Amino acid sequence: MIGSLALATLRTRKAAFAGSFLALLCAAALVAACGVLLETGLRGGVPTERYAGTPIVVAADQSLHWTKEKKGKTKVKSKPLTERARLDAAVADRLRAVPGIAAVVPEVTFPATVLERSSGDEVWGHAWDSARLTPFTLRAGRAPVAADEVVLGSTDGVRVTSSGGTRVGEQVTSTDGVSVGAQVTIQATGVPGRYRVVGLADGGPESVFFSAAEARRLAGHDGKVTALGVLPRAGADTDALAEAVTAAVAGTGAEVYTGKERGALEFRDAEQARVMLISLGGALGGTSLLVAILVVVGTFALSIQQRQREIAVLRAVAATPRQIRKMIGREALAVGAAASVPGAFVGLGLAFWLRSRFVELGALPDTLDLSLSPFPVFAAVLATVAAAWTAARVSSRRTIRIRPTEALADAAVEPSRVGVFRTIAGLVALAAYIVLLVVLRGLNTEAAASPVTFLTVVLAAVAVALLGPWLTRAATAVLAAPLRLSRGPGFLAAANTRADARRLASVVTPMTLAVAMTGTILFVQTTMDHAADEQARAGTTAGYALTGVAGVPGPAADAARKVPGVGAVTEVVHTTLRVGRDKYPAQGIGPARGTLDLDVREGSLDHLAAGTVALSATAAERRDTRIGDSVTITMGDGVKVTARLVAVYERGLGFGDVTLPYELVAGHVDRPPADTVLIKADPSAHPALAEIARAMPGLRLLDGDALHARSSNAAEVNLVAMGLIIAFTAISLVNTLAMATGDRSRELAALRLAGTTRRQILRMLRWETLLLVLVGTVTGTAIAAATLSAFATGMAGTPVPYAPPLACLGLLAAVTAAALAATALPARVLLRADPADVIRARE
Structure with missing residues (x-):
C-alpha cells in the first residue's frame, strides 16, 4: 500500500522530484570520482619500464619511517622521500657472492636535457652498461665508448628512424632533427657539453646513454649508485633468489624491489602522486559529501514543501505519521537509487577527466593510471541513497508531526513560527562557525588550515539553511521596503517576499552556499599566492x-x-x-x-x-x-x-x-x-x-618584472579539484530556483486571471530574484570574507585577504545571471498555459 502510493506519487509528480534527482545524480558523480582518486592513491601502481629486464632490483629505501604510539600500540608510519636516495656501490660485492646470480649491474641516474630538442624536456641519463636492465637494443650505430659520445633512446619525445645496416657517421633522420653522427648539446649536472650521437636505441623510456666513466662523472655522488640490477642465472628460482638477496643486503640500508615494486622505484614521482591523491581524494570527497548532503536536504525540503497540501490531505484522512514517513522514505530511496547508478558511472568519466587535467598541469605523471574497481561505484550508490533517505526524513520531520486537524490549515497558510529544534540547531551551527573562525586565525600551516577553512564555510551554510526563514524575513523586510512604495510588479514582489519566507529561504541557502564556497575556493589560493608574491618581491633585492x-x-x-x-x-x-x-x-x-x-x-x-x-x-x-x-x-x-x-x-x-x-x-x-x-x-x-x-x-x-615572476600550478590544481564543488553548488542554485518557480503555476495563473499581464509577472519575478540575489550574495560574501580574513590572519599574518576585483565582480555577475535565467525560463513556460486550465488542474 505505502510502496504503491510512493510509486504513484513519483509517476504523477515527476517535475517535483526532477530537482532532487539532478542533485543526487551530481552528488553520486562527485563521490564516485573522489572514490576513484582515493583508490588510485591506495592501490595504484605504474608499469615497470626502465627495470623491465631485471626481476630483482636493489636500491636504497625511498621512504622515511617513524613509529607512533597510540592507545598502547606502536604503529610504523611511512612517507615517500622527495628526492632519490642512493645506495653504497659496495653493496654490489655482497650480491655477487650470492649463488644463482649471473650479473649485478650498477645503475646511475641523473637528469639530462638535449638542448637541441624542440620540446626541451628533461630526461634521464645512464651508463650504456646498464641498458640491458630494460633492455635497450641498438637499432642504429654502436655503443658509446669515448667521453663525448652518446646513444639516444627512441621514444615519443625523440623518435628516430633509420634503415637497417646504418653505419656510424651516416645521417639517420629523426623526427626531432637528431641523427646518428649529429652533434648535440646536453646539460646534465654541470656545464652543457657537446656530444656526438653514435647510436639510436629502442626498448624503453626516453633516455640518454653515456660511456660508463662519463656517466659516473656526471652523476656525482662518489661511491653511490641509484640501483643495482640483479640478473639471475638461467633456470634460477626468482622468488628464492629474492629471499637470498634480501638476506645478503641485511643491515646495509638497502631494500629489494620485485614485481610492481620496481615501477614504484623507477617512477618515484608516481609514488609521491599516490600520496597526494590519498589526501586530495579524501579531502575532496569529504567536502563533496558534506556539500551534497546540504544541497540534497534543501532540495528535498523544497520538494516536500511543494507537496504539503497533498500530505495534509493524507493526514486529514487518518494517515499516521509513521505511514507518511515510510512513504516519503521510500520515495527518497527510489529517487536516490534511480539517480545514483547513472551518477556513479558519470563519476568514472569525471575521474578520467580529472586525471587528464592533473597530468597536463604536472601534478600527476602520465605513467600513473587510475585504479578501477566496483568499490567507488558501490560507495557512491550507497552514500547517495543514504543521503537521499536522510535528507527526506530530516526535511519531512515537521510535516509528519502536525495533528490531522491542523494539517489542511497549515498547508494553506505558511506557519509564522520556526521550529524550536531548528532554531536551536541553527544557533549551534552558527556558534560552531564562530569557534572555527577563531581556530582558523591561529593555524599557520596550509595542511591544517585548508580543511578547517572549507569546513567553516559548510558550517556557515548549515546555519544559514536552518536559520533561513529568520534571515529571509529580516532581510526582505528591509530590502523590500522601497518596493512597497511602488505600484505594480515591485509591490507584488515585496508582498511575496514577506509572505513566503520559507520558500525563499530554501532558495537563499544554495545561493549563499554558491557564493561562499566559490569565493572561498577561489580566493584562498589568490590570498596565498599574493602573500607569497609580495614577500618574494620585497625580499629579492638583486637586480x-x-x-x-x-x-x-x-x-x-x-x-x-x-x-x-x-x-x-x-x-x-x-x-x-x-x-x-x-x-x-x-x-x-x-x-x-x-x-x-x-x-x-x-x-x-x-x-x-x-x-x-x-x-x-x-x-x-x-x-x-x-x-x-x-x-x-x-x-x-x-x-x-x-x-x-x-x-x-x-x-x-x-x-x-x-x-x-x-x-x-x-x-x-x-x-x-x-x-x-x-x-x-x-x-x-x-x-x-x-x-x-x-x-x-x-x-x-x-x-625588471621578469625577475619577480613566479610560476606555480598549485592554484590551477586546486581549482580543478575544488571546481567540481563549485559546479555542484552552481547546479544546485539553478536547480532550486527552477523548482521554486515551477511550483508557482497556480499563483501565476491567479494573477493573470486578476488582470496582471505576462510582462508585469516577469518583472515581478525579476524583482523577487534580485532581492534574493542581494540577500544570498551579501550573506555568502560576508561568510567568505570572514573565513578568508581568518585564513589570511593565520597564514599570511594580515587580516586582509586578496580577492581580485574583476574576479569578485565576475562571481557576483555569474550568480545573478544564473538566478535570473533559472527564474525566467520556467516562468515563461508556465505563462504559456491557459490560466483557467491551470487553476482547474490544481484544484
Whole structure:
C-alpha cells in the first residue's frame, strides 16, 4: 500500500522530484570520482619500464619511517622521500657472492636535457652498461665508448628512424632533427657539453646513454649508485633468489624491489602522486559529501514543501505519521537509487577527466593510471541513497508531526513560527562557525588550515539553511521596503517576499552556499599566492638573475662574479625536506648579502655556513626552537643532518620555511645545478652578464618584472579539484530556483486571471530574484570574507585577504545571471498555459 502510493506519487509528480534527482545524480558523480582518486592513491601502481629486464632490483629505501604510539600500540608510519636516495656501490660485492646470480649491474641516474630538442624536456641519463636492465637494443650505430659520445633512446619525445645496416657517421633522420653522427648539446649536472650521437636505441623510456666513466662523472655522488640490477642465472628460482638477496643486503640500508615494486622505484614521482591523491581524494570527497548532503536536504525540503497540501490531505484522512514517513522514505530511496547508478558511472568519466587535467598541469605523471574497481561505484550508490533517505526524513520531520486537524490549515497558510529544534540547531551551527573562525586565525600551516577553512564555510551554510526563514524575513523586510512604495510588479514582489519566507529561504541557502564556497575556493589560493608574491618581491633585492632550462651550472655563477660592477652573486636551489615529521619547502643559498632580504627577526644570515640553518618564524614557533638550538633535518634523499639555528626570518611564504647553505642542499637533490643565480650589479654590468647567458646554451638573463615572476600550478590544481564543488553548488542554485518557480503555476495563473499581464509577472519575478540575489550574495560574501580574513590572519599574518576585483565582480555577475535565467525560463513556460486550465488542474 505505502510502496504503491510512493510509486504513484513519483509517476504523477515527476517535475517535483526532477530537482532532487539532478542533485543526487551530481552528488553520486562527485563521490564516485573522489572514490576513484582515493583508490588510485591506495592501490595504484605504474608499469615497470626502465627495470623491465631485471626481476630483482636493489636500491636504497625511498621512504622515511617513524613509529607512533597510540592507545598502547606502536604503529610504523611511512612517507615517500622527495628526492632519490642512493645506495653504497659496495653493496654490489655482497650480491655477487650470492649463488644463482649471473650479473649485478650498477645503475646511475641523473637528469639530462638535449638542448637541441624542440620540446626541451628533461630526461634521464645512464651508463650504456646498464641498458640491458630494460633492455635497450641498438637499432642504429654502436655503443658509446669515448667521453663525448652518446646513444639516444627512441621514444615519443625523440623518435628516430633509420634503415637497417646504418653505419656510424651516416645521417639517420629523426623526427626531432637528431641523427646518428649529429652533434648535440646536453646539460646534465654541470656545464652543457657537446656530444656526438653514435647510436639510436629502442626498448624503453626516453633516455640518454653515456660511456660508463662519463656517466659516473656526471652523476656525482662518489661511491653511490641509484640501483643495482640483479640478473639471475638461467633456470634460477626468482622468488628464492629474492629471499637470498634480501638476506645478503641485511643491515646495509638497502631494500629489494620485485614485481610492481620496481615501477614504484623507477617512477618515484608516481609514488609521491599516490600520496597526494590519498589526501586530495579524501579531502575532496569529504567536502563533496558534506556539500551534497546540504544541497540534497534543501532540495528535498523544497520538494516536500511543494507537496504539503497533498500530505495534509493524507493526514486529514487518518494517515499516521509513521505511514507518511515510510512513504516519503521510500520515495527518497527510489529517487536516490534511480539517480545514483547513472551518477556513479558519470563519476568514472569525471575521474578520467580529472586525471587528464592533473597530468597536463604536472601534478600527476602520465605513467600513473587510475585504479578501477566496483568499490567507488558501490560507495557512491550507497552514500547517495543514504543521503537521499536522510535528507527526506530530516526535511519531512515537521510535516509528519502536525495533528490531522491542523494539517489542511497549515498547508494553506505558511506557519509564522520556526521550529524550536531548528532554531536551536541553527544557533549551534552558527556558534560552531564562530569557534572555527577563531581556530582558523591561529593555524599557520596550509595542511591544517585548508580543511578547517572549507569546513567553516559548510558550517556557515548549515546555519544559514536552518536559520533561513529568520534571515529571509529580516532581510526582505528591509530590502523590500522601497518596493512597497511602488505600484505594480515591485509591490507584488515585496508582498511575496514577506509572505513566503520559507520558500525563499530554501532558495537563499544554495545561493549563499554558491557564493561562499566559490569565493572561498577561489580566493584562498589568490590570498596565498599574493602573500607569497609580495614577500618574494620585497625580499629579492638583486637586480638580475640567471635561469636555465636545466638549471644554472656553477661556472656561469663564477663568471658572473668576475664581471666588473657585480656586487654579489647568490646561487639558489630548492627542495622539500622534513624537520621531525613536518614537511617544509626549503632553499639552499650562497652568501645572500645584497641579493636577498628574508626579513630576519633574530640572528643573522651572515652566519649561515656549514652546520647551520635558518628557519621561518612559523617553523621555529612550531618546532619551539630558538637561536643556538640544534635542529635535526631529514634531507630530501633521507640523509639526516644536524644543524645549529642561526637566524629566524619572517618571509617564509615567499622563500620557504627552511634555508640551508647551497652546498649542503645541492648534494642531496636529484638536480644539483642552481635553479636561479641572483646577481646584484650596476646597470653597466648588463652587457657582460647578457654575454654570459648567450655563451652558455639554455641560459637566460632576467631583470625588471621578469625577475619577480613566479610560476606555480598549485592554484590551477586546486581549482580543478575544488571546481567540481563549485559546479555542484552552481547546479544546485539553478536547480532550486527552477523548482521554486515551477511550483508557482497556480499563483501565476491567479494573477493573470486578476488582470496582471505576462510582462508585469516577469518583472515581478525579476524583482523577487534580485532581492534574493542581494540577500544570498551579501550573506555568502560576508561568510567568505570572514573565513578568508581568518585564513589570511593565520597564514599570511594580515587580516586582509586578496580577492581580485574583476574576479569578485565576475562571481557576483555569474550568480545573478544564473538566478535570473533559472527564474525566467520556467516562468515563461508556465505563462504559456491557459490560466483557467491551470487553476482547474490544481484544484
